[in-house]
Amino acid sequence: MKVIEIHHPYDMNQIPQEDIVLAMGFFDGVHLGHQKVIKTAKKIANEKKLKLAVMTFNQHPSIVFQKIDPDKMNYLSTLERKEELMADLEVDIFYIIEFTSSFASLPPVDFVNQYMVDLHAKVVVAGFDYTYGPKEIADMDHLPKYADNRFEVVVIEKQTTEDQKISSTRIRKELAEGNMETTNALLGYxxxxxxxxxxxxxxxxxxxxxxxxxxxxxxxxxxxxxxxxxxxxxxxxxxxxxxxxxxxxxxxxxxxxxxxxxxxxxxxxxxxxxxxxxxxxxxxxxxxxxxxxxxxxxxxxxxxxxxxxxxxx
Structure with a gap:
């Protein structure tokens, strides 16, 4: 697996010159919901004989938006652990974007152009709640318009167990209660x-x-x-x-x-x-x-x- 760390704005020479299927998300914990996104993207990549790329960020976006004190942000997985889990999922290219204020200020159309189209994505796969800017203009419902037939959009619907969404927030709650069996069931490991x-x-x-x-x-x-x-x-x-x-x-x-x-x-x-x-x-x-x-x-x-x-x- 090739790991590529990117600081905005990036040099195009960093980007492999080959078409890819791109899975997008923060993927804290790489839990079963995240795995559904990545495994779906892997299946499509195999069918189309393309490489699978996954994009994540080096830190949680809420830190840049000052919603969370960085000293109080505790993750379910370090970047090193994410790399291990991505390799286990047979990811070919792992993009780690440095989430900075300049990156965060990208308009949705520029984000799509620079971080989907210019990465040579032919298919973009993400969860139903993935956003790439203000939710009202940059959610998965809007992505086909920005794609403008340049790539296919695949949306993964909400993944649940016991009628509850599989989420990093839910896993943190189970950890806080010491419920390791439930935590591990939601993670898949x-x-x-x-x-x-x-x-x-x-x-x-x-x-x-x-x-x-x-x-x-x-x-x-x-x-x-x-x-x-x-x-x-x-x-x-x-x-x-x-x-x-x-x-x-x-x-x-x-x-x-x-x-x-x-x-x-x-x-x-x-x-x-x-x-x-x-x-x-x-x-x-x-x-x-x-x-x-x-x-x-x-x-x-x-x-x-x-x-x-x-x-x-």
Whole structure:
């Protein structure tokens, strides 16, 4: 897959000189609704013997429009994770547009000309709610007029489960409630968070449960605080673990939030390792224990519950 990063206005030499099918969207999380757009575009591309290109943005448009504080914007997928998922979906060209104020100010007709026609799109595929300017003049209903028979427009209707739209907003809500099974069902894969193993206070080792303290990549959304059955990727291998998102409230108040993973049947030094944590099941909320002994007893039960959860999976 060729990844092409574009800053507006771009140099035409950046653009491959071949006709494409173009799928468009922000694709935060690349969930099942997004996958429907991309897989439909892939099917059309195969039928027409064209390359499949996907276009996304480097940041959420709401940041430029000052609707969201960039420091408070937590994504379901980093750009690196999006690239992985796009490659899995057999995308040929992945355009990442730097969403700036100058890009955002493009009139709809110019956006269509420069970012659809000039990219050699013969078919443009997007969800029913995709916009490329003010909604009242730049929605999917208006796109055929701007296309002016230069490319075909394919609109993907609303994708639902349980009579609810599959959306990034819905997934964020499920994450905030710790509903990992629903989250993963909407994504079509286990939700993953990247990070690096750093030194913590080593309290877990003293308790008999040495944990990897994970410094999560900034700007990534975490599930709600609690204890989870997870898998952690070290190098190319996945290991079963139980993870804690919380504040270690048994050991005092006003403590910083930490993400820690106890890896079952594992005893290696992994400081500095880049890891991925895949979240599968919320075991329980974070609890404040009256004694260290009570905490250790619960951790042993958590370990058993984690092993049982993954048994046979």
């Amino acid at each position: 286990a939700y993953q968070v990247p990070g690096r193993v750093v030194h913590g206070d080593a309290r877990g080792r003293l308790l008999g449960f040495p944990t990897a303290n994970i410094q999560v990549v900034s700007g990534v959304r975490l599930p709600k605080a609690g204890i989870y059955a997870v898998k952690i990727k070290l190098g190319h291998q996945w290991h079963i673990g139980m993870a804690s998102i919380g504040y270690n409230i048994t050991f005092g108040d006003n403590r910083p939030m930490t993400v820690e993973v106890y890896i079952l049947d594992f005893n290696e030094d992994i400081y500095g390792e880049q890891v991925e944590v895949a979240w599968y099941h919320h075991l329980r909320d974070e609890l404040k224990f009256d004694s260290v002994e009570d905490l250790i007893k619960q951790l042993k039960q958590d370990e058993l519950d984690t092993a049982n959860y993954f048994k046979g999976k």
